[in-house]
């Protein structure tokens with residue numbers, strides 16, 4: 001083999017190695033979905049999203065306006081837009097619903113009856129909102145580590161989910177303290 005042939009052979013090997021290492025093509029893209037996360041202030045939206053993003057849920061501060069987190073799962077990425085739940089922010093929630101493909105509503109299961117009533121009214125409005133009423137809806141009964149926490153059944157009987165016809169609603173309980181708490185109820 002002439003020198004030229006050897007050079008060509010090495011270049012070809014080089015090309016094959018390059019192709020094997022670098023040209024496998026990008027890994028298949030995970031689908032991304034845009035979700036909106038709502039609930040009264042203190043219900044635990046930021047804590048939940050921090051935990052799902054493997055960030056420390058300690059030292060969270062109340063969300064003024066909104067914040068977006070990309071939550072990675074094995075088969076999909078959920079781009080979750082949390083809307084702050086303080087009294088003066090809630091009236092603007094509906095301005096941020098457009099484009100959502102699913103809803104997470106976080107409840108403080110151990111809140112006072114008055115706060116639960118306020119949460120129930122907000123939940124009812126969200127369930128009936130034209131931009132949300134056909135979307136998959138997760139109601140997350142948070143603060144389950146507290147002794148005063150209500151069960152999913154108790155909350156469900158009072159949460160007006162009967163307002164939704166034909167759209168999937170899932171109620172699940174959770175706590176930032178313990179994982180996989182309680183049961184899951186699908187409608």
Ligand SMILES: Nc1nc2c(ncn2[C@@H]2O[C@H](COP(=O)(O)OP(=O)(O)OP(=O)(O)O)[C@@H](O)[C@H]2O)c(=O)[nH]1
Nearest residue numbers: 041042043044045046047062063084085143175176
């Ligand atoms: N015990 C207990 N505390 C929780 C739980 N989830 C959140 N908290 C605490 O509740 C407080 C409020 O939590 P956040 O995650 O900031 O609540 P938020 O819904 O994002 O509130 P806004 O951003 O104001 O709408 C924090 O001190 C959290 O540590 C829970 O499941 N159990």
Ligand SMILES: [Mg+2]
Nearest residue numbers: 045046062063
């Ligand atoms: Mg928050």
